[in-house]
Amino acid sequence: METIATFFKVSLPEYLRSLPLPDTFWGFLTLAGKDWLYILPAAGAVGVVAYFVVSKIKSQCESCGDTIVNRSVMKDQEKVVHSYDMEDLADSVAFCRCWRSKKFPFCDGTHNSHNKVTGDNVGPLCLSKKSKGSS
Ligand code: FES
Incomplete structure (x- = not known):
């Protein structure tokens, strides 16, 4: 349990602080390949969470029309x-x-x-x- 707590309290915040995120949207165009590799896990995690949230909302909206x-x-x-x-x-x-x-x-x-x-x-x-x- 302590390992999980350390991950969420220490490792994850350190990783997020160290991400080479640019100040502007157009700054993403100037990132080097190694920066993109470093961002990839976070971007993947955000994508997976977004996919499940959108899927859940979409499935609820589709069933709304069928209820009445x-x-x-x-x-x-x-x-x-x-x-x-x-x-x-x-x-x-x-x-x-x-x-x-x-x-x-x-x-x-x-x-x-x-x-x-x-x-x-x-x-x-x-x-x-x-x-x-x-x-
Ligand atoms: S089926 Fe004709 S009004 Fe409903």
Whole structure:
């Protein structure tokens, strides 16, 4: 444990103080090859830490969009459920699957603007009754 403490309290600060970092960004252009070799471990460590931080932030942002599908329909309910008797439905009906319709659970065409804005490809579930005797 003492070795680790010595590394973080003594060796690492001494190494960081001794890095040949220039005063300006353009000063990096004047560094010699041995200076770059001396900086390489620190630059690598910073790169690895930055990679993991960016990856973590990126993975959280990607999942943010997936957490909520329903943004406005019956938000006061614990669960949105609609039940219909098939006999009571019109001969053809389109159910919304984008959760943006003002007439939810029925499609009102809002998915078209949603798809245009987001690049998504959602559309309604269309049901139609076959009339008896037709094939
Ligand atoms: S409005 Fe939602 S699928 Fe058409």
